[in-house]
Amino acid sequence: MSFTVARLTRRATFANLRHVSPVPPETAPVRVRRVYDQVERDFGLLAPPIALHAAAPELLAAAWCILRETLLVSGTTSRREREAVAAAVSAANACPYCVEVHQAAVRGLGRRGAAPPSLPAVLSPELIGVAVDFHYLNRMVNVFLRDSPLATVPAPLRGGARSVAARLLGGLAGREAVAGQSLPLLPGTVGAVRRLPDDLRWAAGLPHVAAAMTGAAAVIEDAGQRSVPPAVRQLVRECLVDGAAPGDLAGATDWLNSRLAGLPSADRATGRLAMLVAFASYRVPDSAVAAVRAEGHDDAGLLGLAAWAALTAARRHGDALATAYEAAA
Structure with a gap:
């Protein structure tokens, strides 16, 4: 059943992709395949939120590892609870694509008429992992996918399509994955001993999640060093730490421009896109991507830039959630 579904949905995987070229399974290199x-x-x-990374195979593996080990692997929480966190974080990040997918999964996993599970005031480490992953994925999806997985479905048919999607996703989400099986896909992760950064301390009791997060973070940081100038990385980190960014960064033109004015002129297009991804990914205009393309970024470079900004912001959110968890313990 799942194999048939996977084969039938492959074409749709790339239908809503934006800004980067698809890498179909039939022509994918071995690492991607x-x-x-x-x-x-x-x-x-x-x-699609994973497949959008395929032009950069190391980022593809990183994105899959953290999604699989946080959302799919069983633990003390149910898959429905984890899907509810994914949907809630996606709503907070104004990511309509992910909201639609994960609300459908929540409905599909519930009894007929059952309300979505209530989210705890303070998330446990397992649920912090899901939240961090979706703070990352939402930002990537907002840039590289269209607003809805049903965007190509005619409007009169979307109600029925959503019902079908809920049944399909609920059935697929009913399975649980074995911890750690994605780690061999991430070079240097298996057998590696990495210090757990302070902003990932919430994963200390979850070895498979800790390995996935530290391995993925190393890969994405390396991509960021290649794709994001040092001055831009410093600016994004400073703005995340000082918390001075307006709630809607894309609407705060003067604030954004004043921060970008301190960058070398050659870094401003990259800086604008990195700041938008980190703070307001739902408002990234095509022109911001085109300006970075004009500086010479290929698909892998564009993905590396966005992935670095997205994960840097996601880790900051995780740190805040960990602090709340510690205070409540």
Whole structure:
């Protein structure tokens, strides 16, 4: 059943992709194909939020590892609770694509008429992992996918399509994955001993999540060093730490421009896109991506820039959630 669904949905995987070229399974290099195969096996279909990374195979593996080990692997929380956190974080980040997918999964996993599970005031480490992952994925999806997985479905048919999607996603989400099986896809992760950074301390009691997060963070940081100038990385980090950014960064033109004015002129297009991804990914205009393209970024470079900004922001959110958890303990 899941194999059939995976094969039938492959074409739709790339239908809503923006700004980067698709990498179809039939022509994918071996490193990409290995990730695709595990995604289809464990998730049930080739999820577009993962497949959008395929032009940069190391980022593809990183994105899949943190999604799989936080959302799919069983623990003290139910898959429905984890999906509810994914949907709630996606709503907070104004990511309509992910809201639609994960609300459908919550409905599909519940009894008929059952309300979504209530979110705890303070998230446990397992749920912090899901939240961090979706703070990352929402930002990538807002840039590289269209607003809805049903965007190509005619409007009169979308109500029925949503009902079908809920049943499909609920069925696929009913399975649980074995911890750690994605880690061999991430070079240097298996057998590696990495210090857990302070902003990932919430994962200390979850070895598979800690390994996935530290391995993925190393890969994405390396991509950021190649794609994001040092001055831009410093600016994004400073703005995340000082918390001075307006709630809607894209609407605060003067604030954004004043921060970007301190960058070398050659870094401002990259800086604008990095800041928008970190703070207001739902408002990234095509022109911001085009300006970075004009500076010479290929698909891998564009993905590396966005991934670095997205994960840097996600880790900051995780740190705040960990602080709340510690205070409540």
